[in-house]
Amino acid sequence: MKLIRTVLGDLDPAEFGLCNAHDHLFFRSALLPGQELDDRAAAAAELAAFRAAGGRAVVQWTPHGLGRHAGELPGLARESGVHLVAATGLHRAAHYERLPAMETLAELFTAELTEGITDGVRAGLIKVAGAFHRLDAHATATLHAAAAAHHATGAPIAVHHEHGSAAAEVLTLLCTELGVPASSVILGHLNRAPDAGLVRELAAAGAYLAVDGPSRANHATDWRLPELLAELVGAGHAHQLLLGGDTTTAAARSVSADGPGMPHLLTGLRPRLTRLLGEQAVELMLRQNPARAFAVAWRA
Structure with missing residues (x-):
């Protein structure tokens, strides 16, 4: 049976x-000084x-090492009545002041998915990142570790693409060389890539596409978001689309x-999307698709 691993336990999709x-x-990055998301009261609100x-x-x-405050998540989930899924994984190296040993990553990711991040709070996905228009040594090592953790557990792999590149x-x-099924991969930030033809090619490969930009609604790639979604829905990819806010700074709350x-x-x-695409397509993006994308027949 496939279940979604939330911070309060495994859940029927x-x-x-x-x-x-x-x-x-919660989010704390060396690249965003003074904009940390580390206030529990603000998170609750x-x-x-x-x-x-x-x-x-x-x-x-x-992911790991960026101020997840995993111990706060169960209480927030109970108080709010909102299901919360936590992540393991590793972001781009530039976000860190200090990195874990790269040779320990697969073991670390697997442990956080199975044993827990803290106090039994288990991660429900692996978040990793590519570099800008390429896979550098850090990204390559992190993706190898994510694939190993996926094969050990079945966990989905969600990928940050810098400015939508290197997807x-x-x-x-992940898929051709390391054997991860495309249906277990979620490609993030593709609305930041201006090449709609390339995004259609990525969708044709079978991965989920996370269109996640409303927190930056003044950016051109984000106000073009409905246009990109309309093109993908028209091309038959409505069942692969996920929507997210990606609030990464205190100012965006x-x-x-x-x-x-x-x-x-x-x-x-x-x-807006309902008027453009119809209620059925938007329900897919907000309800049915994420329930499938994050549901796993957990192996550990």
């Missing part, structure tokens, strides 16, 4: 509900606002700052 498939409650807008699930893509290289390495935050996915973007 039918209970997942409307899902923000890529966001951050953001979740409450998302819940009030109809949201029922949030997948947090914050084809990631799929070649809706309750404690001036950003659109998590609720915007449902209060701002969802109505």
